[in-house]
Amino acid sequence: MRNLSIKNLSGPTGILAALVVLIVLFSLLNPRFASVENLQNVLFQVSVPLIIVVGTSLVIQMGSIDLSVEGVMGAAGMAWILLSPNTRLEGDIGVWAWFVALGLGLVLGLITGAIYAKLKVPSFVVSLGTWYVGLGIAILLYGNALLPSLTSEALARWPTQLTLGLPNCFWLAAVILAAGVFVSHYTKFGRGLMAIGNNEPIARSNGMPVDRYKIAAFAIAGTLCGLAGILATMQLGSGSPDIGFGQLFVVIPAAVIGGTALSGGEGGVIRSAIGVFLLIILNNGLVLAGVDPDYQSGVFGMILLIAVIAVAWPQRGRLKVAK
Template sequence: MTNTTERPPVADTTAIRTREHHIARRTRFSGWAEPAALVGAMVVLVIVFSLLNPRFASVSNLQNILDQATVPLIVGVGATLVILLGSIDLSVEGVMGAAGMAWILLSANTRGGPDLGPLAWIIALAVGAALGWLSGVIFTRLKVPSFIVTLGIWYVGLGVATILFGTESIPTLTDDALSTWSSQTTAGIPNGFWLAVGVVVLGALLLRYTRFGRLTLAIGDNEGIARSAGMPVARIKTAVFLVAGLLSGLAGIIATMKLGAGSATVGAGTLFLVIPAVVIGGTSLGGGRGGILRTVLGVFLLTLLSNGLILSGVSPSFQSAVSGAILVVAIVAAAWSQRNRLRIAK
């Protein structure tokens, strides 16, 4: 009996293997080239700003940079997980405000009331997690685009924070040790930054070595295949948004602690630093590619830029213009090669 199965010519097989080898090599090169370019850009910024103002490279200013990076790093872990799904979380600032106000009102403050100590942290984190969970449920169950859902939750969180703020005097922390904890140093590093490092490490381990992390990447890479393979897509998406809300809540507590007083807008400006940092770090807006350690590089690049512009005497208006330009360029550059994958419904 004659075997009618056709086999590709040896030359074609060799060509296919050669092409696959070149693609794999380009992928490996890209994986190293992008972080290396970010590190190179940071080195250039350090040199330029040090020449413009010698105070930039001082130990005290380096500690200040680490302190400034604390909140964006914490929020960036959650934002990276959401973007790896191919979604977006715009609720950050509202969630930070709600959690921060809940925390300070349940801690020792000038308004009085109960001082719940560690329980205040748990309740405030629960507020952030609940808002994140609500975003995930509406997104997955009602099929509303994530940017619309989270934009709405932003204002829900802001409303909660405003109600908690009320019309009385501004609540300020009465415990000096608590209000200065984040900026105090341990081994020369601000305590808040040590906390951010812990969050980053846990997030990176979660993404790389757990089933939750693998499913997050798989869903972001191709949701259709993930569904056909029987993966719990809705449950994983909801869990990712919950984690993002929890981390935004933690960031709100730290930001409120650094401010020393309650504010419904304590997270103002955080979103427009974190999202560019995630994209600049190389996490794909289409989902499925990138990582938390890349986001760390993006956060440091933007923090160095902001700090250097301030020390160089650049006006706040020009700083806003530079930040906006970086945001546009970063998103266009990241999205252009994947424009066919991006869908507004994601």
């Protein structure tokens, strides 16, 4: 019991404290950081990785990993823009574009999940494969023509428009986040993922539909990557196979910093979301603090290393094995 309270608090409070420190620090370095426009800007940037990290967390909680994020985003984003009003002036099928693009994400997720669960290939390798399959689809859709741009003002402006003072894209992410929290806490599926991550043989011997849960988790992750691909395309106003570039580098460290162990069974959606905020604010703050763009990647990487070391610190021990 005593351990319980400490353990449950240390993760989220530690990272929340880090978040507060960062915000204070950046506000002091540049007053513009704490401005309303910049906060709206942060919420705008945070939306896409927040949507992705919900799926990533569900997958990591069961001890697997989904690396296909950027490929699936590219395929879904490209499919969506080519089926929406765009500069190529053909193929607009209106709202159906959403179904096709999300369906593409779903199918790619299902394929990853099925190969992983049924053919027992490690998810690390399978999802690397589906990453490039997704990327391949996006490149084929792109063809040799110019990159398509959105021609619908309404669609292009939707993400930045404010509702109750917050950008629409953030509201979308918040709804997905809430759904993710609900699924992982209040459904047998969500609890089952935690059980599988802790001890899969016991989960099986308890009659849990382990394979179905695994496939479902990847299907959800794929669909959410599809949604993230659409949103990122809308935010940019034009399509690109590379629309998801750099997202994997945000969501997986975010989950780890949030305390979602890569070995499974620990952490949660909310914690990963806080991790996303931390990394995006870090990135945003470095820009505003005037760090030379040439140094930004390196500095970002180093701070990331420090953060993951801080997270792993309490668990280090002589005979502890990290893989």
